[in-house]
Amino acid sequence: MSGFRASTSGIAEYIDAHHEEEVLHLVWESGLNSWKHRFAQFKRKVQNGVYPAHLESLLVITVLVMAFHFSSTKVPYDLINTVIWLLPSNLIDWQILLCVMVAFIIWLVICITLRYTLKFLLMYKGYMFETRGKGVSLTTRVWGILVKLLLKWNSPALYSFQGSLPRLPVPSVKDTVDRYLKSVRPIYDDETFENVKKEAVEFENGISTKLQRYLVLKSWWADNFYSDWWEEYAYLKSREPLMYGSNYYGSDTIDPPSNNQAARAGNLVHLMLKFREKISHQVLPPIMLQGMVPLCSSQYERLFNTVRVPGIESDKIVHYEDTKHIVVIHKGCYYKVIVFFGDRILNPSELQYQFQEILELKPTASETEENLASLTAWNRTKWAEVRDKFFSSGINKNSLDAIETAAFVLSLDDEPYNYNLDSSPTEYGQYGKQLLVGNGRNRWFDKSFNLCVGSNGRTGIHGEHTWADASVVAHLLEDCVCEDYASYDEHGRLRDPMILKRKTFRKLQWDLENTELKESVKMAHENALNIINDIDHQIIVHKQFGKGFIKTCRLSPDAFIQMALQLAYYRDFGKFSLTYEASTTRLYREGRTETVRSCTIESSNWVKSMEDPNVTKEERIRLLKEACNKHQTGYLDSMTGKGIDRHLFCFYIISKYLELNSPFLDRIFNEPWRLTTSQTPMGQTPKTDLNKFPQLVSASGGFGPVAYDGYAVSYIIVRDDLIFFHVSSKKSCSVTDTDRFSNQIVTAMDDIKKLFEK
Template sequence: MAEAHEAVAFQFTVGAEGNELEPTQFILDVYVPTHIRMYIYIVFISKGVSVNVSYDVFKALVYAGLHSWKLRCRRTMNSLYNSIYPGHPLRGIAWCGMIYVLNTKDRDPSNGLIDWLNSNIFSRYCAPDNSRTLACLVFGSGTYVVLIQIRQYILKKLFSYHGWMYQEHGKMSGIGPKVWGGLVKLFIGRNPSLYSYQSVLPTLPLPSLDDTLRRYLRTIRPLCDDTEYRRMEVLAEDFRRTIGKKLQRYLWLKWLISTNYVSDWWEKFVYLRGRSPIMVNSNFYGLDAAYIHPTTIQTARAANVVCAAFQYRSELDHQETKPLMVQKLIPLCSSQYERQFNTVRIAGKEADKIIHYSDSHHVAVYHKGRWFKVFMYYQNNLLQPCELQLQLDEIVRDTTPPDYGEEHLAALTAGERTLWAEARGKYFLSGVNRVSLEAIEKAAFVVILDDDEFDIGVKADDKYDTYANAILHGKAYNRWFDKSFSFVISKNGVVGLNVEHSWADAPISGQLYEYTISEDIMNFSYDEAGNTRGTPRFTALKPIKLKWSIPEGCNDMIETSLAQATKLYNDVDLHVYVHDAYGKNFMKKCNLSPDAYIQMALQLAHYRDSGRFHLTYEASMTRLFRDGRTETVRSCSIESTEWVKAMDDPTVSKSERVKLLRLACDYHQQQYRDAMTGKGIDRHLFCLYVLSKYLEIDSPFLQQVLHEPWKLSTSQTPANYDDQRLKYLIKKNPDLAKKYGIVDNRNLASIGGGFGPVAADGYGVSYIIASEDLIFFHISSNKSSSVTDSKRFGQHIHQVMQDMRTLLTAD
């Protein structure tokens, strides 16, 4: 998705915030974890030492400490459970009991090992009865662990088979795949928690150098003339015969000792080493439900959404969320969920870093230039939406002006990273600025109460464009782009999501967003006036306005960063095209993959827009492997270009065009499957390039490959609604389902989301198949480019989708 921007031209290169704090309190609030801080407060108070803390805040600290200890214990128990999955502790106890009973009945299942343990070890230290019991327990536990390890090893080998990927969706044909599917069902276990399958997921395979080079040359063939292609063949062959083999051997060593040979370098060099602004270039956005606008009261919508997100976080912490399964059989890696909440990207002079906090009890709220800290727990209970709305209402009513420099402060996160790192190190590592900054960075996430109103619906107009731009970048100073994600709630209650990209990929945020929207509408809901439901149980802590001491020099840096960001976002040409003539239902009836169908439509639209073929990026996932993230599908292929040229060639018959379209879609599907199963091209070449930089080896071939511009960068936003959970919500709240006309997930369909332009003279296109007959295309480019125009590209997509429907209907 947005990572394509940094993959091109790749180079190395909580207490009383805001008040004057006594030294003791400042040290405690800044440096000491909550549960330790609670103990220190108790000791200090018992000795009569003043720490300048109110009774309410002290109680909050006590309950926060208890919550943290409970969470740690729960995580420890989950880790133990996951370590023996698909076994279960109760089955282990039963196994040990059976061993003991058999031993007491003079039937030794250990072939003498229990007697040896008893006589040589335990009888020396324990009474005879106890020593035999311990020997049985040790033998039973050991054999149970061995059996679990064997079962986990078998599962890992079964998950390493990917032949099922190349069969028709949802079907298993042939004896081999059917036997494999039966074995998976036999060994996979029941009731997994979120991370139960992590240890049995296979390692991302390392492709052979010859295969990668062969596939690479095939992908560039339609983009080069004969002379250029022969030059690339020579460069590739020279690379293979010389330094390629050496780099491949080093990469094999990394593969041998890593859980994933790509992900750590991808995060470090593609994301965190980038020095350009992450606003627009890296961060992406998600938009609200298309059909339903449940309330126009800003604070009510914000309260429901925030409480739903905390409910989702609780399910992640307790690992109650089930891992995503492909065809309800193969688990996807869940590691990216770990940093979804309580996470921030910290700017550095040469490279950023990601900081994840184990827990957080508050959110940071921005409203009219001011920042607030809002507590989400009271006496160890998560606030209900009606209780949170009271705090948010108080923020909206507050007429306190922003401190000097506060209104535009967040622009530091929108500009160049080196400038933000310098300002952070110089002005935000001590005093009141440090305390207030940590209140934002340690928050679970950020909530933006925006001043603008947005109109949404399903009709195509410019209102979508304004809405999408606002969520992508806003005014640069009214978003905190470093947080893992931020909810943006408009003045009339429309929701958006801005996501920092380095910690995870779009499907993870999409799953949170869909959960949040469905809980907001179908569970929490609103009263007749549009406010949150329920009666507050207590008067919760009031929001704390963060205080800042911004000197003139710091304010100058803020304004410099704002100028950089303003220039950047003013150049963004973002258009949302709504295609409602038909959708995936028609594509499936034509026996074509919806994703491949849309990718071919984008190829034809781009060819008509630019007059030539270009290197095309489509993001696919590699989460079938442990710690997997993404791989590139090169959508512009020999097959796709032949079909595109045939569509505008009047001498080619309709039947031949249909034949070429099917061949192009089939080949695209094969490429997508290859990418998902570890046979991609670009991540392998990327890692070889990183190694060449480490070893200070120049490679003309790798330089050429890594600097090729992606003139068309595409990504599909998946719709991952949990159908079982949605059916439960509909059954639980039939009146709400009737009110909003919700019978399945189509009425909760999201408008989707998108990302900024990737190449200076190219397009970024994200699309979501929202329902059977509704597709949203989010098209971005640069206004400064003379060869791109996002609305024009949307018109080309509109015409192409019509042409393809006419072609297939006639066929």
Template sequence: MAEARQAATFRLDLGQGTPGRRWWNPALKEVGSAGLRSWRRSLAQCRDDILSGACPAGPASGLFLFAAIQGSRFMQLDPSLGLVDWMKASLPDCARWLPGFQGALAATIFAGGLWTALLLTLHVVLRLLLRYQGWLSEPRGTLSLPTRSWLALVRIFSGRRPTLYTYQRSLPCLPLPSTAGTVAKYLESVRPLLSDEDFQALSSQAQMFLHTEAPQLQALLGLKAWWAANYVSDWWAEYVYLRSRSPLLGNSNFYILDFLSVAPTPLQAARAGNAVYAMMRFREQLGRGEVEPATLLGMRPLCSAQYRQMFNTTRIPGVSGDRLYHVRDGCSRHVAVLHRGRFFCLRTHGGPGGRLLSPRVLEQQLQHILDDPAPARPAEEHLAALTAAPRSAADRSTQAPLEVVEGAAFVICLEEAPGPSGTSPELDERARSVLVGTGHSRWFDKSLNLVVFASGRMGLNVEHSWADTPVPSHMWEAVLAAECFELGYAADGHCRGTPDPTVGPPERLLWTVPEEVAVSLPLALREAQALARDTDCHILPFTHFGRGFTRRCHTPGSSFVQLALQLARFRDQGGFCLTYEACVTRSFHEGRTETIRPCTVEACAFVRAMEDPRLTDAQRLTLFRVAAEKHWTLCRAALTGEGVDRHLFCLYLVSQLLCLPSPFLTQVRAERWKLSTSQSPKHQPQLFDPANHPDYVCCGGGFGPADDDGYGVSYIFMGESTVTFHISCRVSSPDTDSRRFGQHIQDAMLDVAALFGLGTGPSTRARSGEAAREGKDSVRASRGPEPQQAPSAPHEPEH
């Protein structure tokens, strides 16, 4: 996904040193500080969770236990078996003037100790229960007796109403795989991309690594895995995201759209008003922990740590690295609005008690901005380009407008309806506009940019360092459902309710641009606009079938699509490539993502069979089953922390910290991911009804390509009969074309479905073969024959 590009291009510069003499600096220092940060963060979150009642045994249970102990003493019962009397006798006799004080104090201490022991017991039991992974190996739709018993115990020990953070303290730590297992899986993943000679040379290099550098690197990494909550996530966020100097535009940020073909209202201010209200209300629910916990496949609770930085968060640029700046909810009661290069501060709370303004009043405020004819001031119109250009520290001389933007809950971008660019239809142009804008129409440093067009359509641009796609997608689904089915709109398209004439217009932010910033702004603008023009997006709504059909084929939907993508890419480029597929590891504490490598030996055999006219459909179907089973095996390994890429990433990082260069890890880092893929999640299918409201289903989102000569592909299953693909590539690349690749994907999906008797017939197969030959010929004519890809020259990735 988008992080695939970030991981492929990250560089670590720690200076030079003598191998072996810097074991403590900076290697052990980095491991030690990572552990301290982890424990400090864990203790702070534990305190917050207890106060908010997010733990299975919250403050209410503690008060109940205290009242029960005191009541039993009043009834001359002793549930403590003499402990309270012993503690009473041990307390200093300093309260003779207050009868019963010592007894009450002893009972309070006993109740507190009992409640703490209960809390720790619940956490330990939950942590042991959540280590169970047997359900992943069971067929979908059937649960064994051990799994049913496990689910029942998890529900019992989770309390009556688990909240978003109930499981947070009980999630197990990410396991550290063995280096031998990781290297073996890596070699298996690159086997179909290498010649026999290249593979033999890489295998020899891998064996040398296992016997020389690996033991020392693994030992230090094992120390971190024991000391910190997660041995990957903090380094992943720091070195892949925050230390990257690449532009966020088209490289890191990603987008999510609303619906494919409808808008609940054509009024821009009304759509924005309902969306802002729903998002701010979701923020309040997050603060109270009232959001339903996210689960994996409806069974396994997932880590919720990323939700804490969803709102009020900004990525602050620095010289060598960025940092995340987060404001507490109570100190951020406004949003920043960007319209025609002008910035406004819109207060979201007001009136008695400082309550959240109604959607109709928010619409009224936004309409003030749309109706304001004042132009942008000099240099102000293009100021946001500084967040889109390559990362560098800017002048932060206590400017009030900058503080307002960085302290806002999120940014609203009020846009004109995107017009067609070249041959791009409106849907494609809307996706491209939400992702990159004009280069100066998004504040890319902000965690969330809500983009609302004049047509009433909208989308979300998300900064990637604070979270991965499932977290903002979870929020976005809740916002769309609340906006359409709960808040609704009046018959004239306005938000329901009445305007409030006592509420003043939003405050216009007036910038004073320092001279050095004004001088660098034109260069930043040119770079941002060039990147924006070079990004191409295409949305393919595949309506022939969806998850319902793949379920009848007894094949996981992701495996079906991934094999179709391998077939499509082979037809488009005439060869195979290293493929990146994102997979969540949030079943572990502070987990983020892992990489699945779906271009396997089995997948390549299936693709070649599809292109071999001598084979029958029965033979192709057999190979498809084998390849799909292999893909699901890789999914299970990634979900359980037994993937390849994050372990190799950390080993490489440790080797750099130790000044212990490894030729094998350097070779791994040289890989290029020419196909980066991801499945957009749907956490809350109960919020939408595709059968009765087929148009009102979130159509997912996408991201830029991980390689300048490659594709980025995201897909989402919309109900039972539709899969929507989001495809991106670089306009400047002579090898790629997002619409051509979309046609190959559609043909590949139909051809694979024909193996199961969907009835596409030989015509689709013939058309696919003809298009494949045309695609191969055009690509080869433009760049010559494609060599076998090998991990031999610099790169690596994810989203």
């Protein structure tokens, strides 16, 4: 109550010190700004709704209609003179109104025609399957001309294409089952495979018809037939800790522009808030494949001000309207930092001042407060129970609300992030591990992302996976890091002047004296430490060759690396296993990811040839090219609605709702993914030009394995001479070893290279 009295007396003093007219002016300005914002939002929605037509074209058409009418120019289908006799009067006012109405109808027809023409054109995916170097088909040429003509009409906003993107088609049951059987042939012996085939036939001839009917119905009704279920059942219903099993990280550039922690944090926070502003105003350009084909932008909506809230049986994603604060975690304390002055984002130097003040504080945090974030690294049900019991009222609720409504969380770590291109895989991997899990208590794992800044100014990002795929956060980090370089002088100091020099932060307060709460936090932290100590993580800097050499082999760089991973895994385990490579379905509305099953009949044949000394080099090359072509086709299939796993995933969900038993589906969802892989996209912003700015080279990011006895491998093909691999497994597993597998990857890459050496 004393805090409330202090705040109200401050308000009274403020009112007494200002004239009534000034207060009314402030109220007027606030209301006016609110209505301006609403109008801008409405205008953007209308502009997106009529794209690729211009909103302004309505005025042009209205003027033309009036000109033709009042000049008595004869036009075909003269709608105005046809219906003018219906008007109550022939006065000029009524004629103008009729002209406006006719113009609006004409404009609406044009808008709808252009919109559906674009949607029809975006359904075409034949261009993706055309072989490079063999010319372009006539169909694709005509398609390309038409798309370019439509796009020239208007510059798109971030969400302009959302209404024009096609819906993801539901594959046929037969195609999906056939693809599945081919994908598992290398991992099963003959007897087991025959049993799988029998189960598949029984499924295809049995309940699949009913399941497919429901799924097709859903595809007509929903924007995407699987994305909402994928979010709910693959993520939100999982009770496992987020820290290592679900979340991921993204890394800084090799040569950051400043080693000042507060300065780097200030500039990146400013740039990220500017990025949020671009999303809000929809001035962020949508990502376009080949400059012509848009990717779905819906995932950007929840990039900021978003949190995963734990539940007893299922979590939920909560997104808030644009907030004006972030939360900083430092030395076990939490600070709410206001990052706006009025409607202006604090500039980098002003933010640096806030963060420097926080860094210089010597707060006293209890052990429970220091370990508080470990609750977000705990089992989701346990965290939900603690949250409901101890954080649903009072100062704990207020402080938790501040964190959950924040634009994002900034972690100012006490430790430096040490790495360079000459770092050993273990040394570089320690940096990745710092970003992924920290010390178990300096990341708020529920937030959409945490910006992490080490004591030496190097940075990185920790992302929660439910609300969007990693490519969206990668876009944010890539854009901000590119802009970051121009903001410092030669000494690593920020260039912009400080205008506002006063504290805009306050320390969040907690009531953590309850014995049960203390014990829960202690248990959560111990669990987090157990997870951290079990992580075996390395980052390989592969400098022997990159995409330059791979292209001389006339092979897809991604397929080349996937084949190297197949060879490495076979040498490591002596057998094949299901391999997951993530691809995107964002060519369709509300698209997320689809699985590319990299272990194929063709890849296994090639791997066996590499281990057979009697097979010639020429035969190995032939088999490698077959395997790479098969992989590339599978990748494109997964992007264009011909994937396997999301279709079967939806069947599994529907079968559980309908209480229909299927040994075939049960088998599929009990098969472990022992090799989980992903390629990080690069160049999502045109600012990333590594030829001009080699300092922008980044190792990108990584994640943990899905299966206990599996590996996780993330990679990025950076330059003609550089590839990064992020390799992870669990120390407690007796059959996996990250160092051993990393060496197998390097050896496999080298062995493939030797095939093409003369």
